[in-house]
Amino acid sequence: MTEDTKFHHGDAQAKKPIIRMVDIQKHFGSVIALAGVSFDLCSGECHCLLGDNGAGKSTFIKTMSGVHKPTAGEIFFEDRPMHFEDPRDAISAGIATVHQHLAMIPLMSVSRNFFMGNEPTRKVGGISFFDKKLADEITMEEMRKMGINLRGPDQAVGTLSGGERQTVAIARAVHFGAKILILDEPTSALGVRQTSNVLATIDKVRSQGVGVVFISHNVRHALAVGDRFTVLNRGKTLGTARRGEITPEELQDLMAGGQELAQLEGSLGGTV
Amino acid sequence: MSETVQSTAGGDERIKEISPLRRALIRPELGGMVGTVAVFTFFLLFAFDSGMFNSQGIMNWSIVSAQFMIIAVGACLLMIAGEFDLSVGSMIGFAGMMIAIFSVTLSWPVWMAILVTFALCVTIGALNGYIVVRTGLPSFIVTLAFLFILRGFTIYLPQTIERKTIIGGIKDVAEGDWLASIFGGKVFQGLFVWLGDNGLIETFSRGSREGQPVVDGIPMLLIWAIGLIIFGHVLLTKTKFGNWIFAAGGDAEAARNSGVPVNRVKVLMFMFTAFCATVFATCQVMEFGSAGADRGLLKEFEAIIAVVIGGALLTGGYGSVLGAALGALIFGVVQQGLFFAGVESSLFRVFLGVILLGAVILNTYIRRIITGER
Ligand SMILES: Nc1ncnc2c1ncn2[C@@H]1O[C@H](COP(=O)(O)OP(=O)(O)O)[C@@H](O)[C@H]1O
Ligand SMILES: [Mg+2]
Numbered sequence: 001m002t003e004d005t006k007f008h009h010g011d012a013q014a015k016k017p018i019i020r021m022v023d024i025q026k027h028f029g030s031v032i033a034l035a036g037v038s039f040d041l042c043s044g045e046c047h048c049l050l051g052d053n054g055a056g057k058s059t060f061i062k063t064m065s066g067v068h069k070p071t072a073g074e075i076f077f078e079d080r081p082m083h084f085e086d087p088r089d090a091i092s093a094g095i096a097t098v099h100q101h102l103a104m105i106p107l108m109s110v111s112r113n114f115f116m117g118n119e120p121t122r123k124v125g126g127i128s129f130f131d132k133k134l135a136d137e138i139t140m141e142e143m144r145k146m147g148i149n150l151r152g153p154d155q156a157v158g159t160l161s162g163g164e165r166q167t168v169a170i171a172r173a174v175h176f177g178a179k180i181l182i183l184d185e186p187t188s189a190l191g192v193r194q195t196s197n198v199l200a201t202i203d204k205v206r207s208q209g210v211g212v213v214f215i216s217h218n219v220r221h222a223l224a225v226g227d228r229f230t231v232l233n234r235g236k237t238l239g240t241a242r243r244g245e246i247t248p249e250e251l252q253d254l255m256a257g258g259q260e261l262a263q264l265e266g267s268l269g270g271t272v
Numbered sequence: 273m274s275e276t277v278q279s280t281a282g283g284d285e286r287i288k289e290i291s292p293l294r295r296a297l298i299r300p301e302l303g304g305m306v307g308t309v310a311v312f313t314f315f316l317l318f319a320f321d322s323g324m325f326n327s328q329g330i331m332n333w334s335i336v337s338a339q340f341m342i343i344a345v346g347a348c349l350l351m352i353a354g355e356f357d358l359s360v361g362s363m364i365g366f367a368g369m370m371i372a373i374f375s376v377t378l379s380w381p382v383w384m385a386i387l388v389t390f391a392l393c394v395t396i397g398a399l400n401g402y403i404v405v406r407t408g409l410p411s412f413i414v415t416l417a418f419l420f421i422l423r424g425f426t427i428y429l430p431q432t433i434e435r436k437t438i439i440g441g442i443k444d445v446a447e448g449d450w451l452a453s454i455f456g457g458k459v460f461q462g463l464f465v466w467l468g469d470n471g472l473i474e475t476f477s478r479g480s481r482e483g484q485p486v487v488d489g490i491p492m493l494l495i496w497a498i499g500l501i502i503f504g505h506v507l508l509t510k511t512k513f514g515n516w517i518f519a520a521g522g523d524a525e526a527a528r529n530s531g532v533p534v535n536r537v538k539v540l541m542f543m544f545t546a547f548c549a550t551v552f553a554t555c556q557v558m559e560f561g562s563a564g565a566d567r568g569l570l571k572e573f574e575a576i577i578a579v580v581i582g583g584a585l586l587t588g589g590y591g592s593v594l595g596a597a598l599g600a601l602i603f604g605v606v607q608q609g610l611f612f613a614g615v616e617s618s619l620f621r622v623f624l625g626v627i628l629l630g631a632v633i634l635n636t637y638i639r640r641i642i643t644g645e646r
Contacts, residue, residue: 132510158644
């Protein structure tokens with residue numbers, strides 16, 4: 001790797017991070033998906049996690065959201081060591097995740113999806129029932145705020161477009177008052193307008209004091225909203241840079257692991 | 273790009289208005305509703321005079337349908353949760369046999385025999401579920417193993433203990449037992465006497481029971497069927513747990529990531545299916561007064577067929593208890609109706625196949641409209 005002074009490992013932060021991940025490793029049998037990744041996140045910032053396909057981005061955030069237990073390494077949440085047994089633990093700690101592929105269940109209605117795992121209840125004669133009316137109202141309201149006009153709260157998620165589904169998932173995460181919002185490649189399947197919608201949403205959420213982890217392999221999307229940028233390559237961090245300290249070209253090179261892309265870019269005339 | 277039209281504040285002009293009638297009709301139960309209407313129309317036209325629609329006839333197909341309903345409710349919730357139980361039929365035989373062995377061979381009080389059998393069978397259901405969620409094997413295979421294991425025990429145990437495959441004499445030991453009457457008794461007898469006295473239903477015209485109604489009450493089996501349908505429907509559509517059932521079957525991984533305890537939901541549904549099978553078995557044993565090693569054969573498929581006719585998706589995540597109940601009703605009415613109509617009984621299978629195919633095609637069409645599947 002080239003020595004780049006713009007990159008700092010273990011950057012000293014002015015603000016105290018809400019979550020600190022130290023030297024996280026994750027092995028799947030003989031596959032080493034993460035070989036020691038450190039990362040931190042403050043409230044009200046958007047920390048972008050960049051890297052090519054297979055770099056380990058999804059695996060990393062899954063250790064943060066309780067899906068995977070790290071093979072080694074430590075997680076400090078609000079300065080206390082944390083061990084998430086399952087996603088429920090992470091959710092109740094205030095970590096909301098919009099996963100790359102499996103955010104929504106297409107066969108279920110928007111309102112049932114919205115409240116999945118968090119259903120509001122109402123007691124009738126001592127028995128607790130799913131408060132569908134409340135769930136429907138909130139869902140319609142939140143969707144309207146996000147600019148999605150539903151036919152009704154019973155409309156199945158399968159009838160929505162990819163971008164609309166992504167928006168529902170983000171709206172859901174925000175609604176439940178997360179301290180940390182993790183978005184795993186929310187823009188990679190979206191059109192231009194939908195992408196700018198999602199980026200605008202990230203900006204809005206950040207200004208409300210939520211810490212956002214934004215995963216992407218698109219440098220332009222990351223630079224549009226990111227405060228800090230961490231690049232992963234083959235299960236390792238290549239470094240963290242602040243906004244303004246790095247150019248898109250440098251980020252792009254780093255993601256691809258340096259030279260090869262530079263050569264490729266030459267032959268493609270700078271279109272990548 | 274698809275997003276060419278700017279959506280306006282009031283509504284989205286790209287969303288087609290759907291007429292209220294169409295909206296009311298497009299529901300998971302529609303296939304079952306259409307099938308029910310078709311089947312009743314058919315038999316009203318072709319078998320009206322056969323006695324199928326007098327009090328005795330109605331009771332006849334109601335009982336058969338209720339039996340299907342009891343196991344269909346369990347199979348329905350389990351299928352929506354994304355799993356199958358092929359051991360239901362064997363479980364029915366096994367549960368009946370255990371009640372007989374406990375109460376007749378071991379002379380336990382019948383209530384105790386029933387309670388212990390319920391505990392045993394629900395535990396086996398939990399074991400089924402536990403193996404499925406732990407190993408990640410398809411429930412199809414795991415419960416197929418239990419289909420053989422339980423049937424094997426159901427034949428082996430009475431043969432070793434009593435040297436026969438049918439154990440009788442349960443009626444005598446169950447006489448006056450409080451719990452036995454909850455499965456084998458009848459209710460609303462007074463109402464039926466009154467109906468008979470007022471000439472609204474048939475009464476015996478000769479013999480020792482002259483003047484008494486031919487149908488003298490509602491068997492508890494029917495009450496269980498209705499109770500389980502209401503329970504299943506409310507659980508599925510009106511509770512938080514119901515949402516978890518849909519989620520677990522729709523996409524287990526997504527549900528887990530959202531904090532739904534998927535494994536717990538699935539194991540509980542296997543237990544509920546076993547519970548339903550045991551209810552079926554207990555009612556049957558109390559009615560016949562005996563337990564046989566061949567009871568419940570093929571019931572798992574009949575339950576699954578009823579559920580699928582009722583609009584559930586075989587791969588999970590979608591379905592309706594009310595639909596499954598209608599599927600069971602169709603099943604029962606067709607089976608008994610052909611008998612009343614004097615149709616060669618082997619044609620029942622032809623009928624069933626045609627209905628199954630028709631219902632599934634209709635259901636798939638409806639489901640695509642609702643869920644936007646392509
Ligand atoms: N559950 C798993 N079992 C085995 N290997 C896995 C598993 N999840 C991810 N991997 C491997 O870990 C590596 C990183 O994957 P992933 O985190 O999905 O990458 P990214 O999200 O950056 O594209 C890949 O080589 C992938 O094959
Ligand atoms: Mg990924």
